[in-house]
Amino acid sequence: MSWIKPVKFIAKKLALSVVISATVVSFAQAEKIGFPEKEELKFGFIKLTDMAPIAIAYEQGYFEDEGLYVTIEAQANWKVLLNGVIDGTLDGAHMLAGQPIAATMGFGTKAHIITPISMDLNGNAITVSNDIWEQMKPHVPKQADGKPVHPIKADSLKPVVDSYIAKGKPFNMGMVFPVSTHNYELRYWLAAGGIHPGFYAPHKGDSSGQLEAQAMLSTVPPPQMPSTLEAGTIYGYCVGEPWNQQAVFKGIGVPVITDYEIWKNNPEKVFGLTADFAEKYPNTTIRLTRALIRAAMWLDENDNANRPAAVKILSQPNYVGADYDVIANSMTGTFEYEKGDKRAIPDFNVFFRYNATYPYYSDAIWYLxxxxxxxQISEHKSDDWYKDLAKKVYRPDIYEKAAQSLIDEKIVDAKDFPDFATETGFRAPQSDFIDNIMYDGTKPNAYIDSFKIGLKKEDKL
Structure with missing residues (x-):
């Protein structure tokens, strides 16, 4: 649903025609960045809590500070959202990190999409139905108080999946989109527990992702996950919040693991726009990036002190539209697994700390x-191919201009950002994965070859 611009917007637009936005964009800023070439913008999002930076940039007036007059519109699903950005219906959007990469590569829809800023770390979980949880529990290690030991590995799900296979029944699970973090996290968790999640074969016209699968993964829009689980169409799913906590509140499912436990501080959503937009409107692109950086900082500052206020905003129907308590269950630093088993996870949602907003090439390469x-990539590619594609999509050059301008204006502190003079765009090798496999973004093919389940660099279906 599109928002009607408030009266203050109309007043400022009248002023624009006379004084060229002097009340909104200072001339000191304009000298360094330039006035926005396009001021009226429409951004899309999916009803998930990690769209928060867009909502906060709007509600806190950060977009208006940049001379940008933004309307925000919820989209039906990720495909509709992507198409809206490509055809210009939307100027930019909250996107799955895999969407700009896949589109630029030509998997599915072909279009050159970029991201000047990452939107968050973590924020997802895997939930199973109550019935599946009861079948898993005998295989899950317990604490002294009888509660499960976390993280819960897919090893405890494997006997359940094996029993379904033995009975000739497909074990169905949901994820939100073929190039979503959720798809790859669910696959990663399953494979680490010895459960094959299936292959794609686009060169054969097979986009099901279910070739040789032991667990059958299919696409379900995020808000529909709980009802699809309740209907018995799927036995579990991977999704962002608040749709895991919704299952707990409704008493229909149990979140068994968060993505923080699958890959600590994993990159999640990005803000995506076309390369043409960024080229045609460079000042506007820098300015919207500035607004989103400030919003991310507000969300994390003072040890998440602003989160209750953010939850109140997100619970509005024009944003996420879930109950305050459901959103707060994860957004304020806790997470409830089995009903009554609430545990502290202060980093379940991270928007700024740990350089969450910086668009690292190595993050893009992990998805690839x-x-x-x-x-989904049918043939072996060289390490340089992965790096070159990452650099076409992830644009730290735009991010650094935006951040440096904020630093120069003393709106933010340089210590809160990477050292732009020495930053390479590659994180140090990471090993905080549930299977303890090391990921080095500079060596993608060696990483691909390190997995027991999955195609190796030279394999072809």
């Missing part, structure tokens, strides 16, 4: 390695 692992 998983696309290759599961067959």
């Amino acid at each position: 390695t998983q696309m290759r692992r599961w067959g």
Whole structure:
């Protein structure tokens, strides 16, 4: 649903025609960045809590500070959202990190999409139905108080899946989109527990992702996950919040693991726009990036002190529209697994700390390695191919201009950002994965070859 611009917007637009936005964009800023070439913008999002930076940039007036007059519109699903950005209906959007990469590569829809800023770390979980949880529990290690030991590995799900296979029944699970973080996280968790999640074979016209699968993954829009689980169409799913906590509140499912436990501080959503937009409107692109950086900082500052206020905003129907308590269950630093088993996870949602907003090339390359692992990239590619594609999509050059301008204006502190003079765009090798496999973004093919389940660099289906 599109928002009607408030009266203050109309007043400022009248002023624009006379004084060229002097009340909104200072001339000191304009000298360094330039006035926005396009001021009226429409951004899309999916009803998930990690769209928060867009909502906060709007509600806190950060977009208006940049001379940008933004309307925000919820989209029906990720495909509709992507198409809206490509055809210009939307100027930019809250996107799955895999969407700009896949589109630029030509998997599915072909279009050059970029991201000047990452939107968050973590924020997802895997939920199973109550019935599946009861079948898993005998295989899950327990604490002294009888509660499950976390993280819960897919090893405890494997006997359940095996029993379904033995009975000739498909074990169905949901994820939100073929190039979503959720798809790759669910696949990663399953494979680490010895459960094959299936291959894609686009060169054969097979986009099901279910070739050789032991667990059958299919696409379900995020808000529909709980009802689809309740209907018995799927036995579990991977999704962002608040749709895991919704299952707990409704008493229909149990979140068994968060993505923080699958890959600590994993990159999640990005803000995506076309390369043409960024080229045609460079000042506007820098300015919207500035607004989103400030919003991310507000969300994390003072040890998440602003989160209750953010939850109140997100619970509005024009944003996420779930109950305050459901959103707060994860957004304020806790997470409830089995009903009554609430645990502290202060980093379940991270928007700024740990350089969450910086668009690292190595983050993009991780997604590409998983696309290759599961067959969405049909053939072996060189390490340089992965790096070159990452650099076409992830644009730290735009981010650095935006951040440096904020630093120069003393709106933010340089210590809260990477050292732009020495930053390479590659994180140090990471090993905080549930299977303890090391990921080095500079060596994608070696990483692909390190997995027991999945295509190796030279394999072809």
